[in-house]
Amino acid sequence: GAMDKGAYDYFMLKEIHEQPKTIEETFRGRLQNDYSEIVLGGLLNVFPKIEAAKRIVIIGCGTSWHAGLIAEYLFEEYAQVSVEVEYASEFRYRKPVLSSDDVVILISQSGETADTLAALELAKSKGATVLGICNVVGSTLSRETEAGVYTHAGVEIGVASTKAFTAQVTVLTMIALKLAKRKGTISNETYKVLVKELAEIPEKGRAILDDGEKIKAIAEKYHEAVNALYLGRGYLFPVALEGALKLKEISYIHAEGYAAGEMKHGPIALVDNNLPVVVVAPQDDYYEKVVSNIQEVKARKGNVIAIVTEGDKGLKEMVNDVIEIPKSHPAVAPLLAVIPLQLLAYHIALLKGCNVDQPRNLAKSVTVE
Numbered sequence: 001g002a003m004d005k006g007a008y009d010y011f012m013l014k015e016i017h018e019q020p021k022t023i024e025e026t027f028r029g030r031l032q033n034d035y036s037e038i039v040l041g042g043l044l045n046v047f048p049k050i051e052a053a054k055r056i057v058i059i060g061c062g063t064s065w066h067a068g069l070i071a072e073y074l075f076e077e078y079a080q081v082s083v084e085v086e087y088a089s090e091f092r093y094r095k096p097v098l099s100s101d102d103v104v105i106l107i108s109q110s111g112e113t114a115d116t117l118a119a120l121e122l123a124k125s126k127g128a129t130v131l132g133i134c135n136v137v138g139s140t141l142s143r144e145t146e147a148g149v150y151t152h153a154g155v156e157i158g159v160a161s162t163k164a165f166t167a168q169v170t171v172l173t174m175i176a177l178k179l180a181k182r183k184g185t186i187s188n189e190t191y192k193v194l195v196k197e198l199a200e201i202p203e204k205g206r207a208i209l210d211d212g213e214k215i216k217a218i219a220e221k222y223h224e225a226v227n228a229l230y231l232g233r234g235y236l237f238p239v240a241l242e243g244a245l246k247l248k249e250i251s252y253i254h255a256e257g258y259a260a261g262e263m264k265h266g267p268i269a270l271v272d273n274n275l276p277v278v279v280v281a282p283q284d285d286y287y288e289k290v291v292s293n294i295q296e297v298k299a300r301k302g303n304v305i306a307i308v309t310e311g312d313k314g315l316k317e318m319v320n321d322v323i324e325i326p327k328s329h330p331a332v333a334p335l336l337a338v339i340p341l342q343l344l345a346y347h348i349a350l351l352k353g354c355n356v357d358q359p360r361n362l363a364k365s366v367t368v369e
């Protein structure tokens, strides 16, 4: 059950391994007609409002905010709607320009984060349509929003979020594609391809987890690092942020996530032979550019750990360590690429003797400001 660790040493490791199953739970009843159609009952009545929205504002904290950043790329590319992603703690004290033309999506695993709830009330007071993406059934967020989608990841106990994140990204992908379909901004063919790609994630995730032991050996090499840099681009930029956050949260290594193209504007100054640089570098449209970022790091003696597409030979020669992930469409790649980063953080924290499930100073749900 969700409340016992079973064969695992920590809830976090158990929850990482549950992801193929929890993503399936997130689909259940929502990917219909032999996985070719998306049905989101919770949003049925509000879809006309979402279609009419001039802008979608996505709000969250921590890992939920990272899920929102991925959604920004999805909504813009497929549903052709302008998106802003905000930290709840900032949004609640700004003077946001919002009206009934706007749709606000609040993302929260717990549905009880104080800043997110305050942002929700502010958005409501401005007349915006407020929607929730939430894991905890009956939580304040789910009660206070007009409509929403539950992530159905099951109880998450590890303080550092893992399976709730992939469930949030799954829900956001379904919303983006459904919205695109309704608006006619996606071709039938692309829609079908993407729904199928989404449906294939659990199986591909299982393949990554089956091979997960290899990540232990990589953790052995880098667990004494003081700093780490994570790079990614496009859909994988938020994944770099999330990978860095995982490491920071549970191992107390200072880690920064960066858009790979921004490296030259600062982080490159930190590169030396003590700096592990984790680069999310699958074979997508950014591949060549990310490869040249890797060359820049190598030229300064940085240690590169690359997350690559299965069978990538070029990068294997160039970097210190590779972790392979199955080939996928770039729009669903975050759901795969994040898994090795969760495992890397886990194994490093374990080697450092940290309490992985309950890192110091952090809370599962921050219900006070």
Ligand code: G6P
Pocket (backbone or CB within 6 Å): 061, 062, 063, 064, 107, 108, 109, 110, 111, 112, 113, 116, 159, 160, 161, 362, 363, 364, 365, 366
């Ligand atoms: C805390 C947790 C994080 C979580 C964040 C937002 O910082 O430690 O794992 O991402 O709160 O929580 P929420 O429940 O709103 O998603």
